[in-house]
Amino acid sequence: MISLAGRDILHSWGKFVLTGVGLGLLIGATLTMAGVYRGMVDDARVLLTNSGADIWVVQKDTQGPYAESSSIRDDVYRGLLGMPGVAQAANVTYLTMQVRHGARESRTMVVGFEQGQPGEPGYLVAGRRLLRGHFEAIADVKTGFKLGERIRIRRHDYEVVGLTRRMVSSGGDPMVFIPLKDAQEAQFLKDNDAIIADRARTEANPALNRPGVPGLLDAVTASQTINHSVNAVLVKVGAGDTAANVAQEIRRWKHVQAYTREQMEEILIEKLVATSAKQIGMFLAILTVVSAAIVAFIIYTMTLGKIREIAVLKLIGTRNRTIAGMILQQALGLGLIGFIVGKISATLWAPAFPKYVLLETADAMRALAIVMVVCALASTLAIRAALKVDPATAIGG
Amino acid sequence: MDDGIHIEGLSKRYGAGDTAVDALKDVNMRIAPGEVVGLVGPSGSGKTTLLKCLGAVIEPTRGRMTLGSEVIYDSEQGGWKTPDLRALRRDRIGFVFQAPYLIPFLDVTDNVALLPMLAGRTNSASRARALELLQALDVAHRAGAQPSELSGGEQQRVSIARALANQPPVILADEPTAPLDSERALAVVRILNQMASQYQTAIIVVTHDEKIIPTFKRIYHIRDGRTVEEAGEGREIS
Ligand SMILES: Nc1ncnc2c1ncn2[C@@H]1O[C@H](COP(=O)(O)OP(=O)(O)OP(=O)(O)O)[C@@H](O)[C@H]1O
Ligand SMILES: [Mg+2]
Numbered sequence: 057m058i059s060l061a062g063r064d065i066l067h068s069w070g071k072f073v074l075t076g077v078g079l080g081l082l083i084g085a086t087l088t089m090a091g092v093y094r095g096m097v098d099d100a101r102v103l104l105t106n107s108g109a110d111i112w113v114v115q116k117d118t119q120g121p122y123a124e125s126s127s128i129r130d131d132v133y134r135g136l137l138g139m140p141g142v143a144q145a146a147n148v149t150y151l152t153m154q155v156r157h158g159a160r161e162s163r164t165m166v167v168g169f170e171q172g173q174p175g176e177p178g179y180l181v182a183g184r185r186l187l188r189g190h191f192e193a194i195a196d197v198k199t200g201f202k203l204g205e206r207i208r209i210r211r212h213d214y215e216v217v218g219l220t221r222r223m224v225s226s227g228g229d230p231m232v233f234i235p236l237k238d239a240q241e242a243q244f245l246k247d248n249d250a251i252i253a254d255r256a257r258t259e260a261n262p263a264l265n266r267p268g269v270p271g272l273l274d275a276v277t278a279s280q281t282i283n284h285s286v287n288a289v290l291v292k293v294g295a296g297d298t299a300a301n302v303a304q305e306i307r308r309w310k311h312v313q314a315y316t317r318e319q320m321e322e323i324l325i326e327k328l329v330a331t332s333a334k335q336i337g338m339f340l341a342i343l344t345v346v347s348a349a350i351v352a353f354i355i356y357t358m359t360l361g362k363i364r365e366i367a368v369l370k371l372i373g374t375r376n377r378t379i380a381g382m383i384l385q386q387a388l389g390l391g392l393i394g395f396i397v398g399k400i401s402a403t404l405w406a407p408a409f410p411k412y413v414l415l416e417t418a419d420a421m422r423a424l425a426i427v428m429v430v431c432a433l434a435s436t437l438a439i440r441a442a443l444k445v446d447p448a449t450a451i452g453g
Numbered sequence: 454m455d456d457g458i459h460i461e462g463l464s465k466r467y468g469a470g471d472t473a474v475d476a477l478k479d480v481n482m483r484i485a486p487g488e489v490v491g492l493v494g495p496s497g498s499g500k501t502t503l504l505k506c507l508g509a510v511i512e513p514t515r516g517r518m519t520l521g522s523e524v525i526y527d528s529e530q531g532g533w534k535t536p537d538l539r540a541l542r543r544d545r546i547g548f549v550f551q552a553p554y555l556i557p558f559l560d561v562t563d564n565v566a567l568l569p570m571l572a573g574r575t576n577s578a579s580r581a582r583a584l585e586l587l588q589a590l591d592v593a594h595r596a597g598a599q600p601s602e603l604s605g606g607e608q609q610r611v612s613i614a615r616a617l618a619n620q621p622p623v624i625l626a627d628e629p630t631a632p633l634d635s636e637r638a639l640a641v642v643r644i645l646n647q648m649a650s651q652y653q654t655a656i657i658v659v660t661h662d663e664k665i666i667p668t669f670k671r672i673y674h675i676r677d678g679r680t681v682e683e684a685g686e687g688r689e690i691s
Contacts (some may be wrong), residue, residue, distance in 0.1 A: 057570045058563060067558035368554045373543020373571050448510040451627055
């Protein structure tokens with residue numbers, strides 16, 4: 057027996073391919089949507105992994121530096137270092153800001169870290185680590201900066217000495233790493249007018265500006281411009297201790313919150329990414345329904361266009377099973393063309409997206425299965441119409 | 454005589470009650486193997502209804518039909534003898550229509566070979582059979598063409614080849630010459646006659662076509678659902 061479906065597809069391949077490409081672009085959009093979600097989750101995981109920490113110590117009653125603003129004093133880490141199980145503890149700051157690069161301004165996350173401590177970017181794709189204590193930076197390649205270029209952050213220029221990759225915030229913004237001290241200053245630095253206004257206010261305060269106590273005013277002013285806060289302390293746990301236990305001890309003895317890697321992941325993925333996931337889920341559902349409607353409509357009209365041939369086929373003894381099989385195979389064929397076109401187009405256009413799009417093979421396989429099921433379901437309408445055709449109509453009147 | 458087509462007391466009523474139409478009333482016909490008979494009658498007289506009954510696509514109300522040596526329908530004995538009417542049509546009845554109704558996505562050979570394939574024969578045996586018939590019908594040179602690339606007369610010959618593909622004892626032709634000019638129409642009738650004697654097939658040709666009516670040796674006239682047999686001119690086709 058020959059494949060009726062195959063012959064029909066070959067006979068009208070132009071129509072099939074065109075429809076398949078249309079469907080494929082839709083499937084490509086769907087795959088990309090799923091990839092955007094996977095990319096967000098992956099970005100979050102990479103962010104946690106690259107920070108090199110086992111425990112995030114943050115301000116009490118907050119959910120950590122990536123979800124909310126958290127501020128703790130920059131000497132907390134000393135106390136932590138004294139605790140059993142803590143191998144390393146280092147301050148970090150996070151500051152989201154617009155960074156100008158040539159004519160273009162882009163959102164970046166400026167990270168302040170201590171050299172050789174958790175929080176330092178793990179691997180560089182070019183350049184070197186920070187050697188000087190000030191005004192050097194390591195930038196993610198997505199910022200667009202090249203080695204030797206200068207980044208203006210607040211009032212200072214930083215020279216890009218190293219480049220790293222896949223270092224983005226939970227919002228997908230590429231990171232720029234600078235020394236902690238510089239970052240602390242940048243983060244809490246007021247503009248000149250504010251400083252002058254503050255000074256004036258301090259001077260006007262008779263309690264702080266006492267004629268009889270020379271130097272008091274200067275000391276007060278100095279203390280006002282020095283910043284002793286950071287956003288989090290990253291802790292590495294020593295061998296033989298579990299992060300969960302150490303985190304519990306930290307919570308018990310210090311007035312801070314401590315999260316393990318698993319807890320941070322939960323905060324990032326289940327809380328931060330959750331709304332986006334629902335948003336994308338809605339899109340996926342709609343795209344699936346639209347694809348199904350398109351396949352159903354196309355297969356249905358193709359079948360209606362073949363009613364006479366179907367009547368003849370039935371008259372000369374073709375079984376319902378064979379006719380249903382023909383329509384089903386055409387629907388599946390259309391789905392397959394669509395899937396291939398979709399996979400290729402998603403792969404081609406994914407790198408052009410500003411944020412990371414992660415196309416997972418497992419997702420593609422899942423999509424293929426869904427496409428096939430949807431096409432099979434969509435063809436039932438056409439199959440029903442075909443099975444209703446009366447072979448007597450082939451004989452005519 | 455127990456071959457060919459034998460119809461006894463065949464009646465067909467469409468609908469019921471006040472709107473019922475008696476399309477066939479006690480029709481009797483007998484066509485021998487290798488014979489071609491004409492079935493003529495005015496519009497609405499029941500010609501197509503008769504072909505549909507004989508072609509096992511509608512069920513008669515009463516009567517008996519025999520194809521070859523087998524009774525296929527007997528209202529006295531529970532109706533159709535086989536529950537599988539598709540297999541009956543596939544194996545024992547050939548159809549030729551007014552329009553060729555070829556399957557547009559199969560080439561000429563496969564249009565003919567489809568029937569033996571549906572009957573479970575191998576592709577190569579089916580195609581060999583198709584080529585043999587296409588040769589007999591003088592369209593073998595177009596064997597690889599698409600139906601849309603054929604002339605009207607060629608298409609009609611291919612559809613006759615298809616009707617013959619499973620060597621049915623019976624061919625039912627409904628106005629097979631309607632779209633053809635008189636030369637081609639006569640050619641089709643000549644071919645039907647040839648095929649009837651070559652394959653010992655009984656052929657009924659429903660027609661209005663004045664050009665071909667004189668060629669039948671025997672004609673059934675149908676009027677208001679009743680048949681009257683009549684000798685035809687049986688004119689030779691040059
Ligand atoms: N499905 C049907 N339901 C009800 N009545 C029908 C049906 N089919 C045919 N008839 C009636 O049965 C009668 C015979 O119809 P049939 O189609 O057999 O005529 P015909 O001889 O083929 O006519 P024509 O030469 O116009 O094709 C007509 O009166 C027609 O109206
Ligand atoms: Mg008719």
